[in-house]
Structure formats: C-alpha cells, structure tokens
Amino acid sequence: MQRLLAIMARLRDPDGGCPWDLEQDFASIAPYTIEEAYEVADAIDRGDLPALCEELGDLLLQVVFHAQMASEQGAFGFDDVANAISEKMERRHPHVFGDATHDDAEGVLREWDAIKRAERAAAGDADTSALAGIARGLPEWQRATKLQHRAARVGFDWPGPAPVIAKLEEELEEVRVEFAAVAREPGDAAARDRIEAEIGDLLFVAANLARHARVDVGSALRRANQKFERRFRSMEALAASDGTGLQGLSLEEQDRYWDLAKAREDN
The missing domain is CATH 1.10.287.1080 (MazG-like)
Structure with a gap:
C-alpha cells in the first residue's frame, strides 16, 4: 500500500x-x-x-x-x-462491534437505514423522507431500484409480481399509443416529450419487476448485452463464411443469420 x-x-x-x-x-x-x-x-x-x-x-x-x-x-x-x-x-454494524443483535439480514438493513438517518440528522440534513440520501449521481436504473426499495420499506409496494406485470402491460400499451401519435405528427415536440415519459414509466416498472424477482437490473442488462453481442458476432462470422457480410443484406436475410447464430448457441 x-x-x-x-x-x-x-x-x-x-x-x-x-x-x-x-x-x-x-x-x-x-x-x-x-x-x-x-x-x-x-x-x-x-x-x-x-x-x-x-x-x-x-x-x-x-x-x-x-x-x-x-x-x-x-x-x-x-x-x-x-x-x-x-x-x-x-x-453501522453494532450487531458485530456492539451490543445489538439481529436474527436476519432484513433486521440489519433496517438498522443500517436508521443509523444513516441519524448520521444525516447529526450533519444538519433536514430531509426526513424515506427516500433521503439516495445519490443523484447513480446510474438511473440503479437509482430507480433504490427508490423502490426505500418506498417498499414503509409499505408502499405491490404485494407480488402479478400486479407489476399487469402494470408493465399497461405501460407498454401507453407507449404504443404515443408511438402512433408520433407517427402521425413526427415534428410534434409535445408528442416526443410524451413518448419519452411513457418509455421512462415502462423502464421504471421493468426495474420494479426485476426487484420483485430479486434480480439485479444491471446484471440482467449486462447479460442481455453480452448475449446480443455474442450472437451478433456469430452472425457476422456466419455471413463472412458465406463470402458476404451483413452490410447490404435485407433484414430478412440478416434474420436468417440471427436464427442460425441462435441455433448454434443452443446446440
């Protein structure tokens, strides 16, 4: 060191x-x-x-x-x-370095939050919201999950994944409606603003679904990125082996290589 x-x-x-x-x-x-x-x-x-x-x-x-x-x-x-x-x-670990005791991780997290609130109050932070202290510099997907976790700790949460999935379907339909509006009026700034808001709502609910599934959003998205990159590179290699490249092929022809790449991966 x-x-x-x-x-x-x-x-x-x-x-x-x-x-x-x-x-x-x-x-x-x-x-x-x-x-x-x-x-x-x-x-x-x-x-x-x-x-x-x-x-x-x-x-x-x-x-x-x-x-x-x-x-x-x-x-x-x-x-x-x-x-x-x-x-x-x-x-922040009085159950290890002090006299406090906890039987499970959830109890540890509750005390951790209570200690953090006390620290902020001692530092003069007057924000007493359950959402206080969540950094604004976090990646937005991570901040969304933290906001949802904090709200859930005071009981503001869906009881399970089923209503979250229903909400996800509702938000997806609202995105479809706004896409149709943008298609009708491509230059309409208000329509562009609405579709951004609806896609944001869709992503926020998707993050909530991941939380209910106990899946880390960042990890899930990294896996999806890795899968896409792996398959796309395989597509390129397959096309090259046929003496061509993806550039200039129709979407239908490119989809054929995508299916071949998926099949190769599955096997």
Whole structure:
C-alpha cells in the first residue's frame, strides 16, 4: 500500500512527474473511477478471478488518485479515507462491534437505514423522507431500484409480481399509443416529450419487476448485452463464411443469420 501511495505521489510531483497525471482533477478522473467499477463487475460476471484481481487494483488506484489530489489541497489524505470508512463500518454494524443483535439480514438493513438517518440528522440534513440520501449521481436504473426499495420499506409496494406485470402491460400499451401519435405528427415536440415519459414509466416498472424477482437490473442488462453481442458476432462470422457480410443484406436475410447464430448457441 505504501508503495502504491508513493507511486501516485511521484506521478503527481510537479518536479518530474507525469504530465498527464498532473493535468487531472477530481472531475476529470471521476469518469475513470466509474469505468473501473464497471470493469470489476464485468470480471465478476465472467468468473475471471485473475482479471478481478487486476481490476480491483485499477479501482484502488482511483481511490489513491483522488486521495492524493485532496492531500495536495490540504483537505484529506488516504489515511483519512481509510479511517473514515473503518469508523463508519464499525458504527453501522453494532450487531458485530456492539451490543445489538439481529436474527436476519432484513433486521440489519433496517438498522443500517436508521443509523444513516441519524448520521444525516447529526450533519444538519433536514430531509426526513424515506427516500433521503439516495445519490443523484447513480446510474438511473440503479437509482430507480433504490427508490423502490426505500418506498417498499414503509409499505408502499405491490404485494407480488402479478400486479407489476399487469402494470408493465399497461405501460407498454401507453407507449404504443404515443408511438402512433408520433407517427402521425413526427415534428410534434409535445408528442416526443410524451413518448419519452411513457418509455421512462415502462423502464421504471421493468426495474420494479426485476426487484420483485430479486434480480439485479444491471446484471440482467449486462447479460442481455453480452448475449446480443455474442450472437451478433456469430452472425457476422456466419455471413463472412458465406463470402458476404451483413452490410447490404435485407433484414430478412440478416434474420436468417440471427436464427442460425441462435441455433448454434443452443446446440
């Protein structure tokens, strides 16, 4: 750890450091931090432990980078970051580091939320909503799930998946109606706005259905992306083996290659 901290300090040294690293600030590094977190998730999805080790290192470097920049401003250093999270973890696990007891994970989550609310109140945050504290910088699918989880904890939730599926069908029909309106008036800005709103409602309910199924939306979407990419690449390979390419083929001909790719995968 000390070696890594020393490397980062050297990279940021105005006297002989790396020009690229020296040009960076919190805002410019933030996208890389997010990207590295997704790389970690991808390695986990693939079950690739050597890659996971490497990607965790890349993610750790992001923490070190931000801490180094903060240290240069006299704000905080890496030790402060490590101490802060250590104190938080002990404070939020009184059933492990204190006298509290819980029989199940749900009890732990309820106390975690109660402790977070108390922390926000102590910091002067006057927002007492059950939805308080959900970061606005999260990917929207993740924020949707968190909003739904919080609402469910105070009882505002569908009793099971059946009414969620019914709502999903209702929202899909509303999307169909708005698509028809856009088709009639392609230049109508109000119609475009309505269809965006309806598609948003559809996606929000789909996220809720995933929550009821105890399926992580991000993981499910990653699997769908991976499946599409795998099959599309197989389509390209099949078309190339026939001495052609997908470009210029009719949709019907492309669909034939898609079906072949699916059949190859199923076998």
